[in-house]
Amino acid sequence: MQIPLYDRIRPDESRRRDLLILTLVFGLLFLQFLGHSPLIDPDETRYAEIPREMLERGDLITPLLNYVKYFEKPVLLYWLNALSFSMFGIGEFSARLACALSGLGTVLFSYHLGRELFGRRVGLLSALVLGCCTGFLIQSRMNITDIPLTFTMTAALGSYILAAREAERPKAGYYYLFYLFAALAVLAKGLIGMVLPGAVIFWHIVLTRRWRILKEMRLFTGLILFFAVAAPWFVLVCRDNPEFFQFFFIHEHFERFLTTVHHRYQPFWYFIPILFGFMIPWSFFIPAALRGFWRERTLPGGEARLYLALWAIIIFVFFSKSNSKLPAYILPVYPALAILIGALFDKALNGEFRPLRRPALVFGCVLILLGCAAVLYPLVAHGPLVTFVGGSVIGSIFLAQGIVALAAARRRDPRLLLGGLVLGSILLFLAAPQFVFPIFAERKSYREPGEIVKRLASPDAVLVSQGLRQGLSFYAGRRVAIFDGAGEIEFGSKIGDQSAWFLERPAFLALWNGPKPVYAMVQRETLGELKAGSVIPPRILWQSSKHYLVTNR
Structure with a gap:
């Protein structure tokens, strides 16, 4: 096997040192202030x-x-979080x-995969691309199942090609x-977790005609x-739960993929802007990184590029064809694209800058436009997600990154381009959440009302929510009675006698006017009804732009 030039020049650098440096640098980014902000409803609080x-x-x-059965997801993240x-x-x-470590x-x-397939420098560049992908960083710091899935699927698909190359x-x-x-x-x-790696491996074997891999794979002992x-x-x-099989395997897999039962239908092209936005700034270089993967499949390193392209394309198309779509679903394609982009920059550092020039020019122009838009957005938007100061800071990062990209393209300087992309991504990751998250958390977090209930409510008090609010359960540390719809726990609400916990509006009013202390999370119009029609007037303990925490005591 040919030893890459960079490895021959720097033989003193070890894999262990690389991993230590990468762990220290990216560990700081992934773990810093991890517990600083409240958990966001519904996903983060659900999985907590x-x-x-x-x-x-x-x-x-x-x-x-x-406190009702919930079978939508398997157990790995629950166990990791419980630990x-x-x-x-x-x-x-x-x-x-657990998600940050994933x-x-x-x-x-x-x-490791980039280094084994293409050499040490590609490995380092792959880690830089993925670790400085703002969307991947932000989502990895959230408590969602797609991050452990991305890690385990990356390790599975990577292990296969390292064995079969x-x-x-x-x-x-x-x-x-x-x-x-x-x-x-x-x-x-x-x-x-089984279907997607199986599809990638199937097409890899078919397209390379390496049928002997089936004999090498240790299928019997491996299975x-x-x-x-x-x-x-x-x-x-x-x-323990006879109803699990039908709900989990039939409803949550086949019906989710083939129908709109989850009301998450989006058009086929939905993930194209998602990938573009979440992989900024590296998304501009995806077409150049994929170009020629089939034509060059027989060249040195070509089979590895073919496999990584299949990895990204098959998973992307699978979720695009699904009738249930959420932005985090395509996270498993990011590592494959990061390695391909890392290999592209490695060629540029060896003197082949031409494939980078046009994407760098487009990137620079788009980032300058985005910078101007970010500055103006708080001034023209109704209920903006960022203040004018926040928009100015984010816009300034975009503008600076765009200007550096244009200068690098003009000078054909891959180091300047790479440095601008990495530094700008880190600055954006550090700055953007500080300005965006407080406004977002005010709309989607229930830490404060939950903590109020935990502090004030007696053991016999009843906590009620208009609609499901997982954050109330988590932060209050108790069960919540629900009226006006069970939401995603409708399946569990029908198992056993749950009548005391899933209420119609008259039952809620009767509870409110009864002898027990009641703490209720209600919407604005319901607060008006309580003020006008209940025997006991509500006392407001907390309020946001849409919800109120009230009590009858």
């Missing part, structure tokens, strides 16, 4: 409340949300720690890592390992 209830009940098998809560206490930091692990594995003897250890991480991906988010890891929880949860 379920493990909190698991620990409270001493049951790590059956997931409950607001984090046990070690560090229940709070925002421990709720986000994001960091994805960056480190991308370095051409001109190398098959490496059984990497094949077994593939089966292990594919099983963990199933525990992270269900059957896609034993896969099922030994993935199957036990599914067996136990089905044993």
